[in-house]
Amino acid sequence: MTVVGLISNRDETNYRSEVSRLAGWCSDNNLSLNVEKTKEIVVDFRRAHTQHVPLTINGATVERVSSTKFLGVHITEDLSWTDNTAALAKKSQQRLYFLHKLKRARAPPPIMYTFYRGTIESILTSCITVWYGACNASCRKTLQRIVRAAEKIIGVSLPSLQDIYGTRLTRKALCIAGDPTHPSHSFFSLLPSGRRLRSLQARTSRLKDSFIHQAVRKLNSLPNLPPRPPSASGTTEL
Structure with a gap:
């Protein structure tokens, strides 16, 4: 189980409230949340790092780590691989x-x-x-x-791994672009011409190299965009 929270303007209220709701949900459903096995990782790219107050669950302090393994992938606090x-x-x-x-x-x-x-x-x-x-x-x-x-x-x-990456990136991007119910579907919006997807802005190379941005560029590099599936109203999106 993973909880992801965005801390903006040094306000951690929403993040800590989400953790509290998780702890309460576990208690209400007769589940035991093992705090000793729970880890917290903070991703912060600002030059002036903020000292965050330790996270506590049921009075116990959660260990903060610089890297963690999630679904087989090692994630670090600087998002380097x-x-x-x-x-x-x-x-x-x-x-x-x-x-x-x-x-x-x-x-x-x-x-x-x-x-x-x-x-x-x-x-x-x-x-x-x-x-x-x-x-x-x-x-x-x-x-x-x-x-x-x-x-x-x-x-x-x-x-080569580059070829495998390109193939899987295209397949995954087509799957998301063709599924209106997918949470990331809105990032794959067509331009009025219907021939290309709207490019996403990125101020850092880290964001530019992320999956969504690369997926949009990959689909735009195809000779022809695939047809969009029918929407819930029964009409076809162009």
Whole structure:
């Protein structure tokens, strides 16, 4: 369970009220909220950092951390993906050992390719649409070296992480743009011409490299935008 709160103008009232409502909901539904396992991470890019009062739940102080693991993705307070890259690289390199064992056992390339797709590529591309666009060049090279090592072992050409990212980004963007009920659907609004999506403004490269901005640019780079599904009123959106 995750609670996300936006603190603006140094007013933490809404954030702390949301946490209190969560604690109350757990109590009302006979659920025990383990504060010792609860972590708080504060993302703040301002030059003058504000000292936030420790968060408390039922009188116990919540531990504040600089990084945490959420659904398999390592998230840090500066939203850099170095820790996540290191974790993926370490886990993938361990799987290369078993690929070497298959090579020594003279397994045919199709078998090794299937093993690579299921045990190594699946790790390297886990939630790739979330972090790959914001990765620096060093992180991308680190992960791509593992792909090249697997290529030498198997003896066949493997899809690059950049290509996999582009394919999955397009598929995910089309899914959101075609689903009016999706929370992010409003970001994919068409211009009056109906040929391109409205570009999103971004004052920082961090925001520009985020998923939504990259997804909009990716769809605008397609030769033709896909047709929009019928709306709830039965008419087709153009």
